[in-house]
Amino acid sequence: MATTATDRKLLIDGEWVETGEWVEVDSPYDGSPVARVPKAGAAETRRALDAAERAMASPLPAHKRAEILVRVAGALGRRADEAATQIAAEAGKPMKAARVEVARAMSTYTMAAVEARKLAGEMVPMDASQAGEGKLAFTLRRPIGVVAAISPFNFPLNLVAHKIAPALAAGCAVVLKPASQTPLSALFLAELEHEAGLPPGWLNVVVGPSSEIGDVLVADERVKLITFTGSGAVGWGIRERAARKKVNLELGNATPVIVEADADVEDAATRCAANAFSFAGQSCISVQRIYVQSDVFDDFKARFLPKVEALVVGDPADEATDVGPLIAPGERDRVLEWIDQAKSGGATILTGGDLDGDLLRPTVIEKPAADAHVACDEVFGPVCTLQPYDTLDEAIALANSTRYGLQAGIFTASVKSALRASAALEFGGVTVNEAPTFRADQMPYGGVKDSGNTREGPAWAVREMTEERLVVLQL
Structure with missing residues (x-):
């Protein structure tokens, strides 16, 4: 994947700045240099917070916020090829998946603009009690304050959009720390915001070590809300350290799928094959654990296996590629170790488990031990497991048997089974006859247990980023 390295700049207080030190961004596919980004530290982060605080002293009316968000969505549409190419270069995401991510980011901005226009409180029925007689009361939705946003590498455009767009819709200035492996898409979005007329200070982007930037964001009292997507250990650690802030966490999963005997097996196999290995499984809701009723397990x-083996492994810049590289060689090696552990524990490798050049081939593991990493931890790689079961209760228990609870899925022709599973599966979302990798950007998205404590999607995120203020009038 040939690339030409270029230098980028950070956005702080409406200015594009350099720091004299650099973060190197390399291609996950072939290690070639993609770009250099100025390395920020504590000083730049404090400067960004100063700018965000000043910006919020001059609030933007809702209609202006909405207009800016709509203009960003339009700019994304006009520059979609550029955005997708950049995602493929810095994240190693295949172009077909990168194009989907750009389209989804457009949707995220569009939905956030809608929320900016309709953000309002509600009436309180005061005369429902004797004490409230003769009074009128309502609530206002006010911006919570400066938002610190920390985003991961795997959706470097749309997961940034899911933090920036709702915050701006709510009237909150943002200091964004994107993943150091994939900062270019975040800076691209910042460029679009800047060109769309967002005033200085409302969005600031700093790239650098978490030990410096993250510590400032956690400690500084001007940050009222931290929105974090990433690993559970880091996320829950932030929440413990920032006890007086609102901390919204969207974390990992070991995504289960249940296939009942009455399901459309062909459709289930097709959807699972596509969604277990897209972007090499580097999605919080990538299909990982597939439980199939014993009567249809062999079918x-x-x-399923021919569909997996038909996936094209290769250069993410190639439009034909389905599965590209993991984000770093160390991650590839970790996943290989997990595959070997499962095999040593008695599991069968049905396909994959080895490299195609430097790329890990899509891997399907049959009947891993319950304590194998691939069965109970988040793989975050191109690996899924197959396991038979006899009863739906057994399948639900297996699906619930990890500490995670983001999304799960069930394939069945029975409404009764679908509703029963939806009630019993301990997850933030349950899909029926659709892979749980599915996400529409306007829907509430988030988990329970170790998978998080919030719901994203503009309508829900905007409300998380505002506070209710009660107003009582004596009539």
């Missing part, structure tokens, strides 16, 4: 396997 499912016979349909």
Whole structure:
């Protein structure tokens, strides 16, 4: 994947700045240099917070916020190829998946603009009690304050959009720390915001070590809300350290799928194959654990494996590629170790488990031990497991058997089974006859247990980023 390295700048207080030190961004596919980004530290982060605080002293009316968000969505549409190419270069995401991410980011901005226009409180029925007789009361939605946003590498455009767009819709200035592996898409979005007329200070982007930037964001009292997507250990650690702030966490999963005997097995196999290995499994809701009712287990396997083996592994810049590289060689090596552990524990590798050049081939593991990493931890790689079960209760228990609870799925022709599973699965979302990797950007998205404590999607995120103020009038 040939790239030409270029230098970028950070956005702080409406200015594009350099720091004299650099973060190197390299291609996950071939290690070639993609770009250099100025390395920020504590001083730049404090400067960004100063700018955000000043910006919020002059609030933007809702209609102006909405207009800016709409203009960003339009700019993304006009520059979609550029945005997708950049995602492929810095994240190693195949172009077909990168194009989907750009389209989704457009949707995220569009939905956030809608929320900016309709953000309002509600009436309180005061005369429902004797004490409230003769009074009128309502609530206002006010911006919570400066938002610190920390985003991961795997969706470097749309997960940034899910933090910036709702915050701006709510009237909150943002200091964004994108993943150091993939900061270019965040800076691209910042460029679009700047060109769309966002005043200085409302969005600031700093790139650098968490030990410096993150510590300032956690400690500085001007930050009222931290929104974090990433690993559970880091996320829950932030929440413990920032006890007086609102900390919204969207974390990992070990995504289960249940395939009942009455399901459309061909459709289930097709959807699972596509969603277990897209972007090399580097999604919080990538299909990982597939539980198939014993009567159709062999049928499912016979349909599923050819679809997996037909996936194209290769250069993410190639439009034909389905599965590209993991974000770093160390991650590839970790996943290989997990595969070897499962094999040593008695599991069968049905396909994959080895490298195609430097790329890990899509891997399907049958019947891993319950304590194998691939069965109970988040793989975050191109690996899924197959396991038969006899009863729906057994399948639900298996699906619930990890500490995670983001999304789960069930394939079945029975409404009764679908509703029963939806009630019993301990996850923030349950999909029926659709892979749980599915996400529409306007829907509430988030988990329970170790998978997080919030719901994203503009309508829900905007409300998280505002506070209710009660107003009582004596009539």
